[in-house]
Amino acid sequence: MAATPTPAQTAAQPTAAPAKPGLLPTAPAAAKPAAGAPLGSVDDIVAKAVREISHIATLPEITVKIIELVEDPTSTAQDLHKVIANDPALCSRVLKVVNSSFYGLPGQIGSINRAIVMLGLNAVKNIAISASLAKLFRGGQLCPNFAAKDLWTHSVAVGTAAKMIADELGMGISDEAFLAGLMHDIGIMVELQSDRNKLIDAITKAKLSADGVPANSLLEIEKAVYGADHQQFGAGLCEKWKFPKAFATVCGHHHNPLELPSGGRSLSCLIYVADRAAAGIKGGLRLDLPHVDCDAAVLEEISMTNEQFEQIKADLPDKMKDVEGLLS
Numbered sequence: 097m098a099a100t101p102t103p104a105q106t107a108a109q110p111t112a113a114p115a116k117p118g119l120l121p122t123a124p125a126a127a128k129p130a131a132g133a134p135l136g137s138v139d140d141i142v143a144k145a146v147r148e149i150s151h152i153a154t155l156p157e158i159t160v161k162i163i164e165l166v167e168d169p170t171s172t173a174q175d176l177h178k179v180i181a182n183d184p185a186l187c188s189r190v191l192k193v194v195n196s197s198f199y200g201l202p203g204q205i206g207s208i209n210r211a212i213v214m215l216g217l218n219a220v221k222n223i224a225i226s227a228s229l230a231k232l233f234r235g236g237q238l239c240p241n242f243a244a245k246d247l248w249t250h251s252v253a254v255g256t257a258a259k260m261i262a263d264e265l266g267m268g269i270s271d272e273a274f275l276a277g278l279m280h281d282i283g284i285m286v287e288l289q290s291d292r293n294k295l296i297d298a299i300t301k302a303k304l305s306a307d308g309v310p311a312n313s314l315l316e317i318e319k320a321v322y323g324a325d326h327q328q329f330g331a332g333l334c335e336k337w338k339f340p341k342a343f344a345t346v347c348g349h350h351h352n353p354l355e356l357p358s359g360g361r362s363l364s365c366l367i368y369v370a371d372r373a374a375a376g377i378k379g380g381l382r383l384d385l386p387h388v389d390c391d392a393a394v395l396e397e398i399s400m401t402n403e404q405f406e407q408i409k410a411d412l413p414d415k416m417k418d419v420e421g422l423l424s
Contacts, residue, residue, distance in 0.1 A: 141323040142332035145290040155337050158183050159224045163338060166221040173212045176220060180208060186224060190215070193223055193422055222275040225339075229278060230423055232285055239296050241304040242383060244288060249420075250381035251278050253374035253412065254367065256419045260408050261366055261373075265400060269363065276346040276363055277370050279339075283330030283347060284383070287322060294321050299383065314384040315351060326384070327351060351384070354393060365397045373409045 136144075155163075161179050165171045180186055187208050194211040195204055205211050212220055233251065235244030255277035262273040287295045298321045303311040318325040330347030346364050349356050350371060353364035369390055374380050376388040390405060 136323065138324045138328055142328050145286050145322070145324075145329055146332045146336045148291075149286050149289040149333065155225075155228050158186065159228045160338070162221050162224045163340075166217045167340065171217065173209065173217065176212050176217055177209050180212070180220070180224075186227065189227055189422075190220060190223055196422055197418055198422060216271075219271045222271050225275060226278055226423060229282070232282075235288065238288070238292065239299055241308050242299055242381075244285070246381050247281060247284060247383075250374055250383075251281055252420055252423060253377070253380065253416055254278070254280055254370045256415050257370035257373040257408055257412050258366055260411065260415060261370055261398075261400065261404075264404055264408065265398060267362070267366070267398075272342065272363065273366055273370075276343055276367050277374075279330075279334075279343060280346055280350045280367050280371065281326060281330070281384075282333055283326030283328065286329035286333050287318070287326055291322070297321055302383070304383070308382050310383065310386050313386060354391070354397070362398055365394045368394050369398065369400065369405060370408075373405065373412060376409050377412055 158179060162176065165175055165179060180190065190208060190211050191205065193199070194201060194215055199215070201214055205214060215223075229251075230248065233244050233248035237243040255274040258273035258277035259270045262268075262270045267273070284295070287298070298314060298317045301312060301317045301321075302314045305311070315325045315327070322329075327348045327350065331344045334341075334344035334347055342363055345356065345360065346367050349361070349364045350367045353361045353368045356364055372385065372388040372390055375382045375385045380388075382388065390402075395402065395405065
């Protein structure tokens with residue numbers, strides 16, 4: 097999802113480049129839409145899709161309150177306890193996580209207040225968001241090689257791999273890395289909820305093999321079909337739901353992290369690597385990844401070796417078993 101980062105570590109976490117006025121934050125520049133693509137600017141196309149999904153799925157009010165509270169530097173553990181105490185299901189989930197091997201904390205913790213102190217406000221915020229995302233990634237089979245549940249399984253795998261990488265490299269951002277991995281492909285859910293027929297069309301044109309390997313670039317197909325790709329839709333939803341800007345950056349640049357300013361791309365590079373680790377294991381979803389090799393420059397950006405990458409990939413299936421139970 098290692099112990100919760102200290103305030104100093106949290107302050108050192110990569111942040112998104114500031115958005116230009118009137119534009120969605122950190123959304124990558126779009127290629128010129130192909131003939132027949134929706135008319136309008138990428139910003140307009142993304143905003144319309146996000147408005148449509150907001151009619152179907154919104155963050156629970158308690159999750160919104162938790163995000164606002166944790167983003168306020170004056171908030172305390174007691175403030176957070178007052179909010180969470182009103183949601184028994186979330187209380188149960190927090191206790192389940194704090195007592196799991198995921199954090200490796202000593203003993204059984206039965207008090208929500210103590211759990212918040214042990215985990216930290218940021219970790220509890222991430223647990224609340226994770227619970228909300230799990231409800232969004234529901235749905236039946238969309239086409240022969242893809243269902244919303246497959247995307248959720250892949251997202252959990254990427255989050256798990258991201259935490260493993262952050263721990264391996266001593267980056268001090270394990271919680272943020274897990275959540276960033278969990279939500280990196282949320283733009284595909286925007287596409288699914290706003291116009292499922294277009295997503296079926298895009299996946300069909302990607303021409304997945306029997307093993308789920310696409311012959312064509314889903315990103316380029318999305319631009320032709322929707323007028324924007326899932327990176328841009330993901331960044332737009334993060335803005336709408338007021339997620340921390342670092343997550344908008346990851347959603348908007350997990351395929352092209354080196355296009356970000358050098359001081360704010362570590363987390364996106366980490367998710368780029370975690371995405372390929374998760375897609376490279378047996379049964380891993382490769383909807384938007386024709387190949388799963390890592391760009392050497394991206395590995396260098398986070399000071400990771402190929403040997404470390406291969407070890408993460410080898411250990412990931414066992415780690416997944418622990419994490420999936422926490423999010424069920």
